Amino acid sequence: MQLPESQVAVLEAASADEATSVDALAAATDLPPETVTGAAFELEEEGLLAVSERVDETITLTDEGAGYADTQLPEVQLYQTALEAGADEQAAQMGQVIGQSGLEGPQVDIALSNYARKGYGAIDSGEITADPDADPGADAEANALEALPAAEDAPIDSVDVGSETLEQLERRGLAERRESTVREVTLTERGVTELMAGLETAETVGQVTPELITSGDWQDVEFAEYNVEADAERFEGGNVHILRQTAERVKDVLVGMGFQEMEGPHVDADFWINDCLFMPQDHPARTHWDRFALESPTHIDDLPDQLVEDVERAHREGVGADGEGYRSPWDEDFARALALRGHTTSLSARYLAGHEIGEIEPPARYFSVEKVYRNDTLDPTHLLEFFQIEGWVMAEDLSVRDLMGTFEEFYAQFGITDIEFKPHYNPYTEPSFELFGTHPTTGELVEIGNSGIFREEMLEPLGVECDVMAWGLALERLLMLMYGFEDIRDIHGTLCDLELLRNTEVTY
Template structure:
C-alpha cells in the first residue's frame, strides 16, 4: 500500500490502543498541525483511523481585567471613596467622591454604570449615597477576577465561578473565552494489518511550480489531494457598526425626503447651544451638573454682536407687544462659555441665523445625525453621549399636522407605523410634543423624540420671519424599535456585545 509521507507518519505515530491528539502527533513527527489534520482526514476516508472530536473552552483575563484584578473594580473604588466621604450617612458631592477615588476617563463611566446596579448606593442630581450594608469584599465579579488572575489561561470547566458572573465579566470586556477543537485519532484494525504488511511512501506534489510546467514533469507526478474540510484559522475582519449603518440609512431617508445635511462643532458656546433657543440662563439644564464645560479654552472669542444684543433683548424683554421675556439674569460672559453640545439644535441656530452658510430662504429643509453629550444617569435607555437626529423645516403656515405627517412618513421607512404623540413643554417651541413608539419585545411605550414649532422669541432674534417646525430624535431608540434591543449598552459603549454587533445586519 502506498500513502503520502504525512499519512505514513501519522500511522506510525498513532496507536490502536489509545487515542492520540493531533497536536501530539504533530509534535512527535515535526509536522505542522494543519498538515497532520489534513492527513488524518484523508486516512479516515481510507478507513485507516477513527477520529473523535471535542471542543475545549478556556478563559483568560483581558489586559483591562488584569488591571482591575490588581487595582480593584472602578465601582468598588467609587464605593470605598463614597464611604470615606461620609456618603453612608448623607449624600456627598459626586465630583468630590470621584476625585477622591482616583478614577479618570472611561473608569468614571464604568464605575457610574455599575454602582447602582450592584447595590452600592444611588446617584442623583450630582450627589452620591453609599449603602452602609453593602459588602464590596463579597463582590462576585471582583472575586472572580482574583481567582482568574493567577493563570494565563484556565479551562472553563475547572473554574469555580458561577456562569452568570463569567458572562457579566465577558460583557464588560474583562475576560475572553476561546474555543478549540481537539481531535484524537485511533488506528483501525485495517491500519494495523496494513502496517504489518508494510506501507510504502508515495511521492506526491502539493504545489504546481513554474519548473514543473516548463519541464513537462507535471504530467508524470502525483498531486496531493486538497481537503477542503480541514481546519483553517478564522479571522474576524472589521465592519461598520450597526449604529453607524442605521445613521447612514437615516441620512439617505432624509435626503430622499428633500433635506440637506448640517454640520458644525461638537464644542460650542452656550450662546448657540441654549441662549439662541430662548433657554433662560438660570434653567436647571444649564447648571454645571448637567453640562460638560471645557477647562481650556473656557470661552469663545467671536460672537455676532447684533445677534447677541437681539437674543439678550428677547430674554430680558420678550418679543412683540405682548412679549415679557424671563426677567431673569442674562450674562454675556456665561453665553460665551464653551461646552460639549447637549443637543444638535446648536447647529439649527447657527444655520437659521445665517452665520453658518449665509441667509436661507424658505422653503428649506435641513437635518443632522451627530453625537451629543449629556450628564445623564446611565440606564438601559440613557448614555452620557448618544446620536441625535436633528431636523427642521422652514416654510409659511406650518402646523402640527405638517409635523406629525413628516414623522409618520419618516418612521414608515423603517417599518414603524404606530407612533404616538404626547403634549409637552419646551422653552423654545410652542406647541410642543414628545414622540413614542412601541418596543417590539416588551410592548412598552418608548420615548423616541421631542418636537414642536419654534417660538417667535427664538426665531425673531435669528432674523427668521416665517414658521419653522423642528425635532430632535434619538438614533439609538430608533435602533431599539427596529431590532428589539432592551438595553442601549448592548450595542453602544464599553459593555456592548461584540458577537451581536458582528452578526446583526441593518436591512433596507
C-alpha cells in the same frame, strides 16, 4: 498502498489502542496542525482512521480583570471612599468623592455604572449615598476575579463560579471564555492491516506554480486533494461599528427624502447652543451640573452683534405685541461661554440665522447625525455622549400633521410602524411632542425623540419669517428598536460586547 507523504506520517504516528490528539500528532510528525487535520479527514474517508471531536471550553482573566484582582473593582473603591466621606449618613458631592477615590478615565464610568446595580448606594443629581449594610466581601464579581486564573486558561467546569457571574465578567471585559475543538484519531482495523502490509509514499503536488504551467508538467503530476473542512487560523479583521453603519443608513434615508446635511462645531458658545433657542439662562439644564464647560478657552469672541442684541431683546421683552419674554436676567458673558454642545440644535440655529452658508430661502430641509454631550447619570438608555438625529423643515403653513407624517415616513424605512406621540413642553417649540416606540424584546415604550414647531420668539431674532418644524431623535434608541438591544452600553462605551459588534450588521 500508496498515500501522500503527510498521510503516511499521520498513519504511522497514530495508535489503535488509544486516541491521539491532532496536536500530539503534529508534534510527533513535525507537520503543522492544519496539515495533520486535513490528512486525518482524508484517511477517515479511506477507512484507515476514526476521527472524533469534542469542544473544550476554558476561561481566563483579561489584563483588566487581572489588574482588578490585584487591587479592587472600581465600584468597590468608590463605595469605600463614599463611606470615608460619610455618605452612609448624609449624601456627599459625587465629584468630591470621585476625586478622593483616585479613580481616573474609564474607571470613573465603570464605577458609576456598577455602583447602584450592586446595591452599594445611589447616585442622583450630582450626589452620592452609600448603603451602610452593603458588603464588598460578598461581591460575587470581586470574589470571582480572585478565583479565576490570570496567566492560563482553566477548564470552565473546574471553576467554582456561577454562570451568571461569569457572564457579567465577560460583558465587562474582565474575563474571556474560549471554545476550542479538540480532534482525536484512532487507527481502524483496516488502518492496522495496511500498516502491516506496508505503505508507499505517493508524490503529490500541493499547489500550481508558474514552472509547472510553463513546463507542461502539470499534466502528469498528481495533485493533493484540498480539504475544505480542515481547520484554519481565525483572523478578526476591522469592521465598521454598528452605530456608524446605522448613522450612514439614516443619512441615506434623509437624503432620499430631500434633506441636505449640516455641519458645525462640537464646542460652541452657549449663545448658539441655548440662547438662540429661547432657552432662559436660569433654566436648570444650563447649570454646570448638566453641561461640559471648557476650561481653556472659556469664551468665544466672534458673535454677530445684531443677532446678540435681537436674541437678548427676545429673552427680556418677548416678540410681538403680546410677547413678554422671560423677564429674567440675561448676561452676554454667559452667552459667550464655551461648552460641548448638548444637542445639535445649535447647528440648526447657525443655519437658520444665515451664519453658516448664508440666507436660506424656503422651502428647505436640513439634517445632521452627530454626537452631543450631556452630564447624565449612566443607565441602560443614557450615556454621557451619544448621537442625535437633528432635522428641520422650513416652509409656509406647516402643521403638526406634517411633522407626524415626516416621522411615520422616516421610521417606516427601518421597519418601525408603531410610533406614538405625547404632548410635551420645550422652551423653543410650540406645539411640542415626544416620540415613543415599542421595544421588540421587552414590549415597553421607549422614548426615541423630541420635536415641535419652532416658536416665533426663536425664529424672529434669526430673521426667519415662515414656519419651521424640527426634531432631535436618538440614534442609539433607533438601534434598540431595530435589534432589541436593552442596554446601549452593550454597543457603545467601555463595556460594549465585542462579539456582538463583530457579528451584527445593519440590514436594509
